[in-house]
Amino acid sequence: MSGTGTDARPESHPDAGDEGETFTGTGLERIEDRRILTGEAQYIHDITPEDCLHMALLRTTHAHARIESIDTSAAENHPDCELVLTSEDLQAEYHPMPCGLKGFEEWSLAVDTVRFVGEPVAAVVATDRYVAEDIIDEIDVAYETLDPVVDPLDALEDETIIHDDIGTNVPDGEEFVFGAVDEAFSEADTVIEREYSWGRISGVPLETAGVVAEYDPDADSFHIDCNIQLHTLVDDTVYETLGYPPERVVLDVPADVGGSFGTKIAIHRYCSLAAMASQQLDGRPVKFVEDRVENLQGGDMHSTQREYSVRLACDDDGTIRGLDVQFVDDFGAWPRYPVNQTLKPLSVLTDSYDIQDVRYRYDLVMTNKTSQTAYRGFGVPPHLYAIEMIVDEAARELGIDPVSFRQQNLIEPDAMPYEIPSHNIYDSGDYPAALNHLRDHVEATERVDGGLLDPETIEAQRADGRYRGVSYTLHIEPGVSGSDWTDRQRSDREALATRDRDAVNELPEHLRAEITEDGTVRAFLAADSSGQGHQTLVTQLLADELEILPSDIEVEYLDSGAAPTVYGSAASRMAVMLSGATQGLGERMQSNLCQLAAEEWDLDLDTVSYRDGAVERIDTNERLALSDLVAIDVANRSEGERLTRARYDYDHPATTREAFDTALTAKYPVYPTAAFAVNAPIVEVDTKTGEVDILKFYTLRDCGTQLNPVIVEGQAHGGIAQGIGAALMEEFGYDESGQPQAVTFFDYLLPSIKNVPNIEMQHSETPSPFTATGAKGTGEGGMIDAPASIASSINQALEPLDVVADRIPMTPNRLRRRIREAEATNDQ
Amino acid sequence: MSIETSESDSERPVREISLTVNGETVSAEVEPRLKLSDFLRNYRDLRSVRVGCEHGVCGACTVSMDDAVVKSCLVYAVQADGSDLLTVEGLADDGELGPVQQAFHEEHALQCGFCTSGFVMATRSLLKETDHPTDEAIQAGLADNICRCTGYQNIYDAVHRAAEYTQEDED
Numbered sequence: 001m002s003g004t005g006t007d008a009r010p011e012s013h014p015d016a017g018d019e020g021e022t023f024t025g026t027g028l029e030r031i032e033d034r035r036i037l038t039g040e041a042q043y044i045h046d047i048t049p050e051d052c053l054h055m056a057l058l059r060t061t062h063a064h065a066r067i068e069s070i071d072t073s074a075a076e077n078h079p080d081c082e083l084v085l086t087s088e089d090l091q092a093e094y095h096p097m098p099c100g101l102k103g104f105e106e107w108s109l110a111v112d113t114v115r116f117v118g119e120p121v122a123a124v125v126a127t128d129r130y131v132a133e134d135i136i137d138e139i140d141v142a143y144e145t146l147d148p149v150v151d152p153l154d155a156l157e158d159e160t161i162i163h164d165d166i167g168t169n170v171p172d173g174e175e176f177v178f179g180a181v182d183e184a185f186s187e188a189d190t191v192i193e194r195e196y197s198w199g200r201i202s203g204v205p206l207e208t209a210g211v212v213a214e215y216d217p218d219a220d221s222f223h224i225d226c227n228i229q230l231h232t233l234v235d236d237t238v239y240e241t242l243g244y245p246p247e248r249v250v251l252d253v254p255a256d257v258g259g260s261f262g263t264k265i266a267i268h269r270y271c272s273l274a275a276m277a278s279q280q281l282d283g284r285p286v287k288f289v290e291d292r293v294e295n296l297q298g299g300d301m302h303s304t305q306r307e308y309s310v311r312l313a314c315d316d317d318g319t320i321r322g323l324d325v326q327f328v329d330d331f332g333a334w335p336r337y338p339v340n341q342t343l344k345p346l347s348v349l350t351d352s353y354d355i356q357d358v359r360y361r362y363d364l365v366m367t368n369k370t371s372q373t374a375y376r377g378f379g380v381p382p383h384l385y386a387i388e389m390i391v392d393e394a395a396r397e398l399g400i401d402p403v404s405f406r407q408q409n410l411i412e413p414d415a416m417p418y419e420i421p422s423h424n425i426y427d428s429g430d431y432p433a434a435l436n437h438l439r440d441h442v443e444a445t446e447r448v449d450g451g452l453l454d455p456e457t458i459e460a461q462r463a464d465g466r467y468r469g470v471s472y473t474l475h476i477e478p479g480v481s482g483s484d485w486t487d488r489q490r491s492d493r494e495a496l497a498t499r500d501r502d503a504v505n506e507l508p509e510h511l512r513a514e515i516t517e518d519g520t521v522r523a524f525l526a527a528d529s530s531g532q533g534h535q536t537l538v539t540q541l542l543a544d545e546l547e548i549l550p551s552d553i554e555v556e557y558l559d560s561g562a563a564p565t566v567y568g569s570a571a572s573r574m575a576v577m578l579s580g581a582t583q584g585l586g587e588r589m590q591s592n593l594c595q596l597a598a599e600e601w602d603l604d605l606d607t608v609s610y611r612d613g614a615v616e617r618i619d620t621n622e623r624l625a626l627s628d629l630v631a632i633d634v635a636n637r638s639e640g641e642r643l644t645r646a647r648y649d650y651d652h653p654a655t656t657r658e659a660f661d662t663a664l665t666a667k668y669p670v671y672p673t674a675a676f677a678v679n680a681p682i683v684e685v686d687t688k689t690g691e692v693d694i695l696k697f698y699t700l701r702d703c704g705t706q707l708n709p710v711i712v713e714g715q716a717h718g719g720i721a722q723g724i725g726a727a728l729m730e731e732f733g734y735d736e737s738g739q740p741q742a743v744t745f746f747d748y749l750l751p752s753i754k755n756v757p758n759i760e761m762q763h764s765e766t767p768s769p770f771t772a773t774g775a776k777g778t779g780e781g782g783m784i785d786a787p788a789s790i791a792s793s794i795n796q797a798l799e800p801l802d803v804v805a806d807r808i809p810m811t812p813n814r815l816r817r818r819i820r821e822a823e824a825t826n827d828q
Numbered sequence: 829m830s831i832e833t834s835e836s837d838s839e840r841p842v843r844e845i846s847l848t849v850n851g852e853t854v855s856a857e858v859e860p861r862l863k864l865s866d867f868l869r870n871y872r873d874l875r876s877v878r879v880g881c882e883h884g885v886c887g888a889c890t891v892s893m894d895d896a897v898v899k900s901c902l903v904y905a906v907q908a909d910g911s912d913l914l915t916v917e918g919l920a921d922d923g924e925l926g927p928v929q930q931a932f933h934e935e936h937a938l939q940c941g942f943c944t945s946g947f948v949m950a951t952r953s954l955l956k957e958t959d960h961p962t963d964e965a966i967q968a969g970l971a972d973n974i975c976r977c978t979g980y981q982n983i984y985d986a987v988h989r990a991a992e993y994t995q996e997d998e999d
Contacts, residue, residue: 531940
């Protein structure tokens, strides 16, 4: 390991004149901040064109019901009503929304049947949102209620089917067997088998979904401002719904988006409805902004809910022989776009452990709940949680110290790059050293007189019913998604066995730039952003590449029409892909500029060189600055041939590596970077109340090369805060009739400053050998690893009581119940 | 189906209000049910006032009303009649960031920024009550605001730094 440190603080622009000064790797202050801090930022909520109308949605209060009739006459007669839409209107002119699995036909407004509380049934457009909501109340819908299916395990029985045309509540499932699993389990000394639950949680960004759609009747095209995530990748969900070609449906995402964390990739329903409404109103702009109750109950923003059954085969000496993971994933009413979160865990199948024989099986079930979307980690956090829980219990059952047990089974550094059984490859890292380093640090700091783990304090607290503990766990954060695996569930799986490498599509990341007349540089991103600081990142990297000042660079965003289809901001991808793209773009621009200067001076290309923001003649040191070069370019070349404009596509790091061929051709998830983190949250459980207090959260994180340590650290802090909420507080509960129990922030509890403890963060840097800059990506960390580590620390604290954190979130009442049950058992 | 209407058909009750916003006196006719947050955003184009939950939990719409912090989504515009309001737009001095804004910038206490104006307003209020708040005082002062991106460690640091800057300004 190298370069551990604990303090990352933003730096003002370093002095330009300093020889060899670079901006990459420094905590350059963010470009985005000033406009946000002064109220000048423009989020989607702030966009309201002149003449804009406002849409509101009528949402059903039933979990499962047949729509007998809809009477919109009173609504239409309201003096402020401009438009009422029901599914009948949609079916006449438009198309269903694309679904994650074949065979499903989901319309933007419910057709015939409603399948979750909050599902939109009608849309109203009026002069403002207040009156649009008044008019909603005038619509009369008659329902015949049906039995709901709420529990995913009940849904497996198929007694009540929620999609008659599909004929089952389990439309997808698959079993993967790697190695000799049955042999491993039959030959092992011990098999540990347990069940775990992961509750329905999600990203819940502070900004709700929003859209402003405008139809242009003359051009027969749409311009849709919205805060959708991955606007160039998932634009098909909007243009296919409208029934238009992509070039006539432009999605434009503002530079400022108030958080997404994956969730906003599935807001196409709103985009489509607002666009249809605008078209029906001859091009009047139509705005829709989701309110918080809508967001929490029917905003299509919930994420992973799983029931796990896990087995671990071990020998008495502590060797893990095999792993068997099965789970049922409750997808809610519709299999939405990000259906592949059931498969992404294959990319970190064995987490940081060396296990060769593994079975992975899932059933994807439909229930009468809000549909799922992606959330930070995309299905990986529950997987890592289930693995760490069973590893804890194996250590306990074998009577081996949990750290020693983990150490014995970690992937060794000399095995890197390491191919896991499911064919993804971990790029680099020394896991045993990282685990030892943090363990030694925490033990030396805290298990001493006056420390949080002072044995005397632990004993005294325990006498008072408060149990303290810490666990040391190491987790992999798979980074940089490609794209070609994400339609595996819609592919002919037999055909995948013989698929050719040439048939594999991978999406590069696009970046373009132009030099303006005054010599400053404008760069354009093809991906959207939601707080990750992409403008800052590209600015600092491009400043280094072109040897100019960050203040001479402006970074803007392209809409889905101007940008090529890229994958975009997801899956801890942008630091790697944007840094690769910026490096490539910088080199291309330098070479263009040298050519331009050589032509101007009538010299050979090798007699000029680029240095300090200008091209220089090697013989005379005469220089042409960027502004000079633009003038020459404009004078001599046509628009399409300018050399002061360049574009570059950085290929996905797996594209040219044969080692990934097996995974790529068979559509197994490929994540070519393995960032990792060691966590050690010190927890105290009050056995009288079941409350968990995280006294301090130690973490050592490695995301390869840190391009901007301040941004890296901010991402990690935010991720851990979300992980704490997931582990202990947040959940979208439902009652037996399918009524959502968390529809306000009084019920869906987000961590506040009182819930997030002091975090001591260390960093190491193990550059990735697979990426241009050595970066590994860091966008999902914290949320990926904190829940598992917190649950593991709770297990350690409550070991004397024989209580296991077998459910996420481990809310006080749940934990109190476990403790009470354990006390009853122990008393017998 | 589109419906032919004329906008003047509607008869919605209105009341006249007059108040000071960022030092400027403004009058308007508003519906009694109009939220102050919507008034500031839609009638005054004050974009720093962010609407995150509309039920008083997230704190993104926090503004100062007669020197007390309020969640503007829980106040009707008519209730603000005659009051003196301050939003983030009123904090920057000739384009220079105010001390709290500067501290949030320097400590990287924001990412997506949607919660930031609320935190800035709450911090400003806290520093008016307490020169150098302890971590416990910061917890109490900012417990009504939610950040979803950055966590809270950098926010503690930003408040401490803002306290220094505010003191320097006054010295």
